[in-house]
Amino acid sequence: xxxxxxxxxxxxxxxxxxxxxxxxxxxxxxxxxxxxxxxxxxxxxxxxxxxxxxxxxxxxxxxxxxxxxxxxxxxxxxxxxxxxxxxxxxxxxxxxxxxxxxxxxxxxxxxxxxxxxxxxxxxxxxxxxxxxxxxxxxxxxxxxxxxxxxxxxxxxxxxxxxxxxxxxxxxxxxxxxxxxxxxxxxxxxxxxxxxxxxxxxxxxxxxxxxxxxxxxxxxxxxxxxxxxxxxxxxxxxxxxxxxxxxxxxxxxxxxxxxxxxxxxxxxxxxxxxxxxxxxxxxxxxxxxxxxxxxxxxxxxxxxxxxxxxxxxxxxxxxxxxxxxxxxxxxxxxxxxxxxxxxxxxxxxxxxxxxxxxxxxxxxxxxxxxxxxxxxxxxxxxxxxxxxxxxxxxxxxxxxxxxxxxxxxxxxxxxxxxxxxxxxxxxxxxxxxxxxxxxxxxx
Ligand SMILES: NC(=O)c1ccc[n+]([C@@H]2O[C@H](COP(=O)([O-])OP(=O)(O)OC[C@H]3O[C@@H](n4cnc5c(N)ncnc54)[C@H](O)[C@@H]3O)[C@@H](O)[C@H]2O)c1
Numbered sequence: 001x002x003x004x005x006x007x008x009x010x011x012x013x014x015x016x017x018x019x020x021x022x023x024x025x026x027x028x029x030x031x032x033x034x035x036x037x038x039x040x041x042x043x044x045x046x047x048x049x050x051x052x053x054x055x056x057x058x059x060x061x062x063x064x065x066x067x068x069x070x071x072x073x074x075x076x077x078x079x080x081x082x083x084x085x086x087x088x089x090x091x092x093x094x095x096x097x098x099x100x101x102x103x104x105x106x107x108x109x110x111x112x113x114x115x116x117x118x119x120x121x122x123x124x125x126x127x128x129x130x131x132x133x134x135x136x137x138x139x140x141x142x143x144x145x146x147x148x149x150x151x152x153x154x155x156x157x158x159x160x161x162x163x164x165x166x167x168x169x170x171x172x173x174x175x176x177x178x179x180x181x182x183x184x185x186x187x188x189x190x191x192x193x194x195x196x197x198x199x200x201x202x203x204x205x206x207x208x209x210x211x212x213x214x215x216x217x218x219x220x221x222x223x224x225x226x227x228x229x230x231x232x233x234x235x236x237x238x239x240x241x242x243x244x245x246x247x248x249x250x251x252x253x254x255x256x257x258x259x260x261x262x263x264x265x266x267x268x269x270x271x272x273x274x275x276x277x278x279x280x281x282x283x284x285x286x287x288x289x290x291x292x293x294x295x296x297x298x299x300x301x302x303x304x305x306x307x308x309x310x311x312x313x314x315x316x317x318x319x320x321x322x323x324x325x326x327x328x329x330x331x332x333x334x335x336x337x338x339x340x341x342x343x344x345x346x347x348x349x350x351x352x353x354x355x356x357x358x359x360x361x362x363x364x365x366x367x368x369x370x371x372x373x374x375x376x377x378x379x380x381x382x383x384x385x386x387x388x389x390x391x392x393x394x395x396x397x398x399x400x401x402x403x404x405x406x407x408x409x410x411x412x413x414x415x416x417x418x419x420x421x422x423x424x425x426x427x428x429x430x431x432x433x434x435x436x437x438x439x440x441x442x
Pocket of ligand 1: 029032033104105173175
């Protein structure tokens with residue numbers, strides 16, 4: 001990072017607009033990350049324009065309708081009604097922006113390599129409108145080096161000078177969807193700027209809405225921090241999943257072990273086993289690091305192993321279902337099965353890469369008769385077939401050969417289900433209080 005940069009006129013102007021909250025913020029990608037971020041910024045007075053390529057999302061925002069559960073419906077409606085937030089699919093609004101925040105997806109491609117095409121295409125759009133006094137912040141999770149090796153060269157082609165005319169930083173989003181205790185406001189924010197002025201302006205921006213800012217020496221450090229955090233989770237979940245496989249063989253309750261270990265007041269942190277990992281982060285982000293590591297002839301063994309163990313979990317659940325049905329004298333083929341919860345975790349409306357969906361697909365492949373119920377996920381598509389969520393209260397629970405609990409949503413009537421079901425495969429220990437011969441845990 002260049003040290004002791006003089007404050008240029010563009011930085012002074014931008015800092016003034018940020019502190020007066022008159023800066024116009026454009027957020028690109030109004031999804032799970034972008035929409036809550038837009039709301040936080042608009043709530044403190046900034047004017048926020050969201051660029052969203054999905055027309056239905058863009059129209060919903062402009063109608064004041066919310067589609068992300070972490071956002072309050074009323075709050076969004078008010079901010080839209082007062083003109084503080086609007087959405088468009090027209091990139092020319094970038095000309096008006098003082099701050100541009102990129103929140104587009106960063107999936108894996110078919111070969112499980114990083115697909116940063118969304119970041120690249122968005123940056124190319126920004127480059128067309130780049131002018132002195134603008135700051136660009138990348139929030140999408142990505143491999144270390146993306147900001148300086150991919151984004152910066154595209155912006156630099158404009159001929160403007162980084163750290164003097166315009167500013168570029170990486171600041172990862174750490175939001176945990178559905179978590180009411182830790183939200184965008186009180187989760188500390190790591191920020192890495194390409195130059196000292198970039199860090200300064202990005203810190204000035206985020207400190208308007210976030211309680212604690214953690215400045216680091218470069219975008220690379222910030223990028224690595226984010227992938228490390230998610231790798232930490234992936235590895236620890238894999239460890240406890242592996243323990244679950246062993247405990248199953250040894251006739252020990254893994255849940256009891258984890259709870260007992262959690263009483264150690266130091267050096268221990270609880271992770272719980274489950275049917276596998278899902279969502280846009282844990283199954284994806286560690287492989288961004290694996291890919292980057294290959295450029296250094298480095299093999300990320302923990303990541304590969306964790307991926308392998310976690311991917312095995314839906315198959316382990318299938319084994320459990322098969323075995324339990326056999327013991328009840330039933331065959332998996334033709335068995336009537338209800339999946340409870342296809343979201344990738346409790347109380348959220350996201351089914352991306354969800355283990356519940358994978359288990360559903362495996363069961364359908366085995367010719368079981370499968371339906372699902374999830375109050376957060378109205379419908380899902382598997383291959384070319386669509387399935388609608390069934391209303392749990394309308395179902396004859398006693399008629400199912402097996403219920404498989406994949407996401408332990410708070411709304412489910414656990415006690416009643418335990419009483420009325422023939423067989424429950426409980427992948428989340430949600431029926432612990434109602435143990436009986438019909439409840440089979442991991
Ligand atoms: N979901 C999470 O919990 C979470 C948490 C932390 C970090 N992240 C990271 O944040 C990034 C965004 O994730 P998300 O969950 O919000 O994804 P998302 O799919 O919910 O939202 C991304 C949005 O960007 C839009 N989009 C894609 N390309 C676009 C383009 N060229 N122009 C305008 N809009 C475009 C999509 O239509 C979508 O609405 C990813 O890198 C992800 O890894 C996600």
